[in-house]
Every structure is written in structure tokens, then in C-alpha cells.
Amino acid sequence: MTSVPEPPPERPPHDLGLGRVLSEQSGERFLNKDGSFNVQRHGMGWQSVSLYGSLLTTSWSAFFLTMGGLYLALNALFGLIYFALGPGALSDEPGGGMPRFLACFFFSVQTFGTIGYGHVYPLSVRANVVVTFEAFVSLLGVALATGVLFARFSRPQSRVLFSRNAVVAPYQGGQAVMFRLINGRRSQLMNARVEAVHTQFETLPDGRRVRRFAPLTLERSQVTLFPLAWTVVHPVTPHSPYWQVTLEQLAEADAEIMVIFNATDEAVQQTIHARSSYKPHELRWNERFSDLYRRTPRGELYVDAERLHDTEAVRSEV
Known part of the structure; x- marks a missing residue:
């Protein structure tokens, strides 16, 4: 008698610790643009003060x-x-x-x-x-x-500036979802890491809507030095939740990209954190970010932080 192999254990959800009930029943974005959470607690009393x-x-x-x-x-x-x-x-x-x-x-x-x-x-x-x-x-x-x-x-204070919008732009013969960030302080950041998680509702065969979480594979999720700017790229492949999907479909599924950033501040040798998110209306399709780099009259290269949010239209290559 042959034994039936046990099914593989279910992988834990990539919900960043938000929990199943909140994930499936919340009608708001999980992360505000400033990184604060849309989660409230009641009934804690004076102990929470x-x-x-x-x-x-x-x-x-x-x-x-x-x-x-x-x-x-x-x-x-x-x-x-x-x-x-x-x-x-x-x-x-x-x-x-x-x-x-x-x-x-x-x-x-x-x-x-x-x-x-x-x-x-x-x-x-x-x-x-x-x-x-x-x-x-x-x-x-x-x-x-x-x-x-x-x-x-x-206390270490992060001033990592995220672009106001993310773009879906041509990338290596296909497309990629991109957003960028800038170190807003004069101190240098080291060992910077970024994590992006996509979430959206899916309809099950029985008609129930459940929220799914999927980590986005990034072209580069860590850089040793982060003195200037960083464009984070998620190539859209057949395994990506953005493969052959439209903006209307993302809006209907209440999609959201949650971004978690952390790095070590070289000046104080402490870890700093920053968070942000992007909803479908904050995605710019077939646009790319404008060039941040400029040169002084003496030829020195610098980053123009005022152009962090600037995008320009491009022709789709796919």
C-alpha cells in the first residue's frame, strides 16, 4: 500500500503582518503616502497612553x-x-x-x-x-x-523622499513598474534595502473576495551606498501581477503597492525606516521619469531633487 504524500505546507502570506481580517475587510489603503498606517485601535484605555x-x-x-x-x-x-x-x-x-x-x-x-x-x-x-x-x-x-x-x-530621523507616482514604462524589450526615491538628508545612507509587496482582491469560485499579497521581484533590492537617488524597478514578467493587466482591472481589484525601506545612517550608525504606497490612480502608464541629474557650470554632476516627481510620456515598445 503506497502512502499518499502530504501536501506541501501553505506558505505564509506576505501581508507585512497586517493580519487576515484587516487584509480582507479594510476598505482603505494600508499605507498612507507619508508611511503612516490606516489601522486604528480602540478600547486600550489609559494603559496605551x-x-x-x-x-x-x-x-x-x-x-x-x-x-x-x-x-x-x-x-x-x-x-x-x-x-x-x-x-x-x-x-x-x-x-x-x-x-x-x-x-x-x-x-x-x-x-x-x-x-x-x-x-x-x-x-x-x-x-x-x-x-x-x-x-x-x-x-x-x-x-x-x-x-x-x-x-x-x-533619535534617527529618516527623510527618504518617494516619488509621488509610480510609472509603468518600457524596460529591456518589455515593461517594468518603477518608482524612485531620494536621500533627503546630507548624511550618507549605507546598506539600503527596499521591499515592495503587491496586494489586491481576488474572487474565488464560490464568489468570495479575498485579498492576496505577492512580493514584487525587484531588479535590485539592496544597494551598499545610497548617497543620491535610486530608481526601484520591478520587471513585468509572466509571473508578475502586472502581466497583461489594465489600469481598470487594478482599480477594480483595489490594488496597492506597499513599499518598505530601511538603511543605516552613517552619521549615527543607526537604522532608519521609511514607508510609502501606490494605488492604481498613482500609476502612470507608458511614462518614464525625467532625468534627475544636472551639471553645474563647472561640469560637476548633481541631483535636482525638485524633479523627483517629474515624468514624461514615452511610446510603448511592446
């Missing part, structure tokens, strides 16, 4: 507004405490009302910043206790603010 993480990832304007607001709030709080201690708590302060509160507030600012002009000082034991506690809080606050500020400066 991280002030440190938020201060690291927020914009610089929001960071300084937050730190400035906390600074003013703390001084206003201690100013209210000094105000509540009564007129005899501090020397050389107005009689009452808003002028006395402002005097208490600015005394808190001077104490918090260890300025100490000298003409206002605590008179009572209770006021000296509050000053002691505020000095301790200011010591911790300055240390924490300095640490977060240093962490923001030292």
Missing part, C-alpha cells in the same frame, strides 16, 4: 507648546499655593488681588529657574517648605525636559 512616546514622536511645534504649557501650569500652581499662604508668606509683595497673585507667580518662575533676584524671599516656615518642594520639582522637571529634548535630537 505614553507621554514619553508622544513627546518623542510629536512635531516640534507641538513639543514646545506642550513643554511651555506644562511650565506655565506648574508655575501657576505654585503661584496659587504662595497666594493661599496669605500676605505674610513672601516679602515685598502687593497687598492683594491680581497684583499679589502675579507677584507670587513670578516668584515661582524665579524659584523654578533658580534665578533669585533677591528682593522677594519667603518669610514663613510654610513658604520655605513650598520653596523647598518647588526646587525639587524644578530639578526633576529640568532633567526630564533635557532628557526628552536630547532623545528627540538623537
Whole structure:
């Protein structure tokens, strides 16, 4: 009796970890143009809130507004405490009302910043206790603010610029899907790698629509040095999801190309990441990218980053 060979194990999906339910039921693009995910989580509660993480990832304007607001709030709080201690708590302060509160507030600012002009000082034991506690809080606050500020400066920030559109252009007697990217910082990137995954819906014989993921074979997926620009090429072969397919078919299947980039920043010796994606309406058929390279009057070659998104029409060779 001959044994029936077991079927080969099913290959894991190339869904970049998005999961089956999200992959099959999401009606939006998975990756935004800026690399952020269209995935939301609810019901996490306050456990998911991280002030440190938020201060690291927020914009610089929001960071300084937050730190400035906390600074003013703390001084206003201690100013209210000094105000509540009564007129005899501090020397050389107005009689009452808003002028006395402002005097208490600015005394808190001077104490918090260890300025100490000298003409206002605590008179009572209770006021000296509050000053002691505020000095301790200011010591911790300055240390924490300095640490977060240093962490923001030292955190590797990628500025990899992706072309706004991808093109389907003639390539070696056939066609290829191409997009390009530029290193947007003066520091050099090394050991750069790029991964592109195509996803679209397919209709099964029973009528169900399921989303499939397929890694795109790239002409070159890694470069040792990435100082200037890189045009990423996916040759369209019979094994490619773009073989003999039209733009309308891609739009109907809700296709998307997800791009993941990572490299090592030579200046800080840390890994940086960047992401982007392309939907069917961002594909330019039978167009090619315009030349990025220019020469100075002295003949030196340079890359014109302003032409990153420029394309021009070409005749199809197939």
C-alpha cells in the first residue's frame, strides 16, 4: 500500500503582518503616502497612553507648546499655593488681588529657574517648605525636559523622499513598474534595502473576495551606498501581477503597492525606516521619469531633487 504524500505546507502570506481580517475587510489603503498606517485601535484605555512616546514622536511645534504649557501650569500652581499662604508668606509683595497673585507667580518662575533676584524671599516656615518642594520639582522637571529634548535630537530621523507616482514604462524589450526615491538628508545612507509587496482582491469560485499579497521581484533590492537617488524597478514578467493587466482591472481589484525601506545612517550608525504606497490612480502608464541629474557650470554632476516627481510620456515598445 503506497502512502499518499502530504501536501506541501501553505506558505505564509506576505501581508507585512497586517493580519487576515484587516487584509480582507479594510476598505482603505494600508499605507498612507507619508508611511503612516490606516489601522486604528480602540478600547486600550489609559494603559496605551505614553507621554514619553508622544513627546518623542510629536512635531516640534507641538513639543514646545506642550513643554511651555506644562511650565506655565506648574508655575501657576505654585503661584496659587504662595497666594493661599496669605500676605505674610513672601516679602515685598502687593497687598492683594491680581497684583499679589502675579507677584507670587513670578516668584515661582524665579524659584523654578533658580534665578533669585533677591528682593522677594519667603518669610514663613510654610513658604520655605513650598520653596523647598518647588526646587525639587524644578530639578526633576529640568532633567526630564533635557532628557526628552536630547532623545528627540538623537533619535534617527529618516527623510527618504518617494516619488509621488509610480510609472509603468518600457524596460529591456518589455515593461517594468518603477518608482524612485531620494536621500533627503546630507548624511550618507549605507546598506539600503527596499521591499515592495503587491496586494489586491481576488474572487474565488464560490464568489468570495479575498485579498492576496505577492512580493514584487525587484531588479535590485539592496544597494551598499545610497548617497543620491535610486530608481526601484520591478520587471513585468509572466509571473508578475502586472502581466497583461489594465489600469481598470487594478482599480477594480483595489490594488496597492506597499513599499518598505530601511538603511543605516552613517552619521549615527543607526537604522532608519521609511514607508510609502501606490494605488492604481498613482500609476502612470507608458511614462518614464525625467532625468534627475544636472551639471553645474563647472561640469560637476548633481541631483535636482525638485524633479523627483517629474515624468514624461514615452511610446510603448511592446
